[in-house]
Amino acid sequence: MLRRWVAAVAALTTVALGVATPAAASTFTPADGSRLLFIGQSTTAAWNDYTSTAQAPAGGSVYYEVKSGNWVNDGHRQYAELLASQGKSVQIGVSWKDNPPGFTGGDENAKAARSRQVTAELGAGQYTAQFDRLIAFVNQYPRAKFFLRLDYEVSSFYHCTDASCTSYKSAFARLKGLIDARKRQDNVAYVFHPVRGEFEQLYPGDAVVDWIGVSIFAHELCLPIYDNGYRYNGTPPQNYDVGALQCRNAYLGKDQFGNPAAVWQNFDYDGNVLKMMRFAKDHGKPMIVAESGMMNFTDNGSDTRGLEAARGDLWVKRLFGLMSYRGPIPNESGTYDLSQVIRAAVYIDLDFRYGWDGIADGSFDFPVNSTWFVDGRLSQYANARSSFCAGLTAQRFTTPC
Known part of the structure; x- marks a missing residue:
């Protein structure tokens, strides 16, 4: 493969x-x-928490933005330096959708429109100077291995100027060519990381993609999240088993007489994720869980601590179960062995109650009971941590607990 x-x-x-x-x-x-474990994201806080109870993983995850031509902040740079100086793997989300060059203000629709235009401009060869610092960093650490996500959770809304998505495909290829021409050693792999459901439409092609990335939070594992008391599972009510916390979908099987028929079944995984895994296997590409972490699983607003011990253990078990999936795919016929598709995973080991960097410095806190009000540090949960360690061993990660 x-x-x-x-x-x-x-x-x-x-x-x-x-x-x-x-x-x-x-x-x-x-x-x-075997598989690779990365710990993210943003700062060394995640690394320090994870390594307080387990051995150092294979790498970590940070972000770099096109607008400034720099790391998102000093914390990202410092974490990247820590990883690269040890010869570790560094996943870098190279983003322009969150803060597009030339965007001067407006609502999300206006920002998305500018992001689409920037995508086309990148494909036409603009903004090359914005990558100088990134390429210099790659060349500074020849022992490190860099997994470059050319933007993350890419979608037609933020990256496609028309239905063909030529704008994003051209940007991906152009950036790969730019970096390849200026890096001094073979220490860069390129990651295509789409939103679930649009992977075929935006796929840049086998010739330029090394990895396919996917985000795994709650909906991808058919688990609900809560936002200010509102329960949301990401699927239509008729397609969700509330008691079992599972998605309910049909696949194409056979009836008792051997005739083709729709077979309803409960799934632990969103159908689009399974389809993306099949797509990656068909194209001979390994997959990386490029972002994963717990979300606010509390059900009625009574627990405002952001601690998710009970549901977190189930979340961990489903995450690792996805890596060994064998079975049907919703709306498709037959069964599939997808057990060797996911070859790396990033776990965001942060206390998100204090923002994306997980640091309680007063700079940014999520509102109590909001979607991201969650302490995702494995050090806080004995059962989830034990299941995580068991998963690392069972799925043959290079750095078990």
Whole structure:
């Protein structure tokens, strides 16, 4: 499924075995079938919390923006430096949709319109100077491995000027060419990270994509979230089993007489995620869970601590269960073995109650009982942490607890 192995490429160290594991060229995927764990995002706070109870993972995740041509803030740069100086893997979300160059104000529709235009401008070769600092950083750390998401959770709303999505496909290819021409060593892989449901429409092509990324939060695992007391599971009511906390969908099977028929079944996973996994397998691309973390699972506003111990354990088990999925896919026929598609995962080990950096410095806090009012640090939950460690071992991650 993966590209040819090149033993000369810098190896990933499998600590549990005490030996070097060869990596696949251009993807850095362990050749022995094991998986990579990254801890994100934004600052060293996530790294410090996770490593307080487990051994250091394979890498971490940060963000860089096109508008300023710089890291989103010093915390991102410092975390990237920590990872790269150790020869770790660094996932970098290179973003323009959140803060498009030339956007002077307006509502989300206005920002999206400017983001679409910037996408087309990137495809035409503009803003090359905005990548100088990023490319210099890559060249400064030849032992590190960089997973570049050319924007993240890309969508037609923010990135496509027409139905063909040529604007985004051209931007992806242009940026890959720019970086490849100026990097000094083979230490960069390129990640296509779409929203669920639009992966086919925006796919830049096998020739330029190394990894396919997916975000896994609550809806992707058919779990509800709560926002100011409002319960939301991300699926139409008739397609959700409230008691079992599962999505309910039909796949194309056979009836008792062997004739084609719709078969209804409960799923732990959103159908679009499973379809994306099949798409990645069909295209020979490994997948990375590029962002994952707990959300506000409290059900009635009575728990304002943001602590999610009970539901968090189920969330962890479903996350790792996705990595070994074998079974049907909603609205499709047959069954599929998707157990080797996901080869890396980023867990956001932060206390989101205090904002995206998880630091209680008064700079930004999420409102109590809002979607993101959640403490996602594994150090806080014995059961979820135990299940996480069990998942790392069962799914053969290179850095188990």
